[in-house]
Amino acid sequence: MPPSKITGILVDNIVATVNTVIPLLNELHDGFGPPFILAISNTAVSLMCALQNMKRNKEECCQLTENIHGIISAIVNLYLQSETPGSLPPAMLEHVGKFTETLHKIHTFVEAQQDSNKIKQFFRQNQMSALLKDCRTGLQLALDNFAITSQVTLSHDINEMQTKTRRMHAELPRIDFSSLRLHNFGSWFFHVPNFEQVPDKIFYGRDSELTQIVQMLTQQCAKIAILGPGGIGKTNLARAALHHPDVAAKYKDQLFVSCESATTNVEVAGLIGAHLGLKPGKNLTKSVLSSLAKKSTCLLILDNLETTWEPLNSRGGTEDLLSTLTDIPHLALIVTMRGAEHPAKVQWTRPFLPPLAPLSAEAARQTFNDIADYYHESKDIDKLLQFTDNMPLAVDLMAHLVAYEG
Incomplete structure (x- = not known):
């Protein structure tokens, strides 16, 4: 069979499988409105249209899109299995947000393959190469984050998932939203893509x-x-x-x-x-x-x-x-x-917030102690803090290192 026909069949299969999970995203969005879900749905629909109209780099485009069905299925399944209806833990929500960004980049790359102007292609070659690299990196990260191998996509029962989503949606009016709080995040959790506690x-x-x-x-x-x-x-x-x-x-x-x-x-x-x-x-x-x-x-x-x-x-x-x-x-x-410079062309509210300085010695010690509270010898804590210059990120990393290594 000619390569062009094989690619055409592969494209048709990718489009068909992705189209089976789009309704799941829409059901999830209609029922709970979680962050990123609508963006993933809209991007996936547009991406499938672009995939069918690509003129160049068809093999790369197919490689970038062949696992999207499995990733979306995994995301929906995470929501269906979550203890709190319609929400995910912040760490997992961060993975969903990163996948949304990757999906946008894939859409940008695939859409660019519709342009047959060779002059434009020549000048954009380096840009497209960098974008393709970002897409592959982000896609592999999503496969790892959602525990999907690149060779095998998920085999969830789509009809069963859709039925469960609709059932959860139907039960929505009976849910006490005041109880839908994750750790200490509060009600804003449903509006803000909060990436970590x-x-x-x-x-x-x-x-x-x-x-x-x-x-x-x-x-x-x-x-x-x-x-x-x-x-x-x-x-x-x-x-x-x-x-x-x-x-x-x-x-x-x-x-x-x-x-x-x-x-x-x-x-x-x-x-x-x-x-x-x-x-x-x-x-x-x-x-x-x-x-x-x-x-x-x-x-x-x-x-x-x-x-x-x-x-x-x-x-x-x-x-x-x-x-x-x-x-x-x-x-x-x-x-x-x-840095310490404000971008121009903006009427920044005054008084300006001064550039942040390192933490005080006491604040750094309190931060360190809260992360590695079992490490009680103050002289050793002081010794470790000398390496951080009281920079919050350095204090945090050092404290976690102590927590894991002792």
Whole structure:
């Protein structure tokens, strides 16, 4: 059989299997509205259309998409087996979020294979090679995270899964939502893609910064930059503000978008669009702005934005995106970035939050003790802390090392 016909059959099989799990995602979204599910569904539908229209690199496209059915099945099954209806533990939810980003990248790669212009192909060759590498890495990570081998996809009974999803959906009105809390996260768990529990102990020595941010956010839809060197705790401080009861009470919609994988403002907009559940496209900036403008109140956190802001060739676009976002009056914005410089073109709320400094010696000791509380010899703790310079990330890593190794 000619290779083209074999590829055509393979494409048809991939599309058919993915189409069997799309209704499961829709049932799950309609019943519980968990983060990322709508984005995965919309992206998968669009991806299957792009797969059928590709003109080049068909083998690579098939390799990238042949396991998507199994991964989606695994995600749905995790929700069906969870103790709390319609929710997942934060660590697993992080895996779902990362898969959503990978699925968007796969869609971008496959959609680019529809272009038959050889000149464009030549100039985009390096870009596509880097994107393909990211897709493969992200896909393998998803296969590992959801315990799926690349050779074997899951064989769940689709009809049984769909029946269980509908039954859970039908029982939804009888569920006491006040009891649907995971650890100490609170009701915002159903609105925010929270990637990990942030214990209060992490914020020893950050009370003043947290108080200032909460006051700014509750008094107005503030625009705040959390700055400082790497490992200083910028992300954890942003999450602490997001989780604060006063902030959660004011902002009906909350989005935490990790931007370290983005290299341009268009990719940042794509990540925001994924969290909003928008259908993927070449440039989602207008769709993102329109969607955010329709919300009554919203807090948007762009974490690790330095990836797109530090390079001079992408800085202007990043600042333009921030400027248009801050033009939305009811949108509060927090960005976390390495360094001490605020991006231009944004009316940042004053007074500026000072760049974060290392923890005090006492705060570092408290953090360390909470993580490795069995390690009681203070002289040894002091000796270990000397290696951390009281940097929160270093303290955390050292404490976990002690906890595991003794």
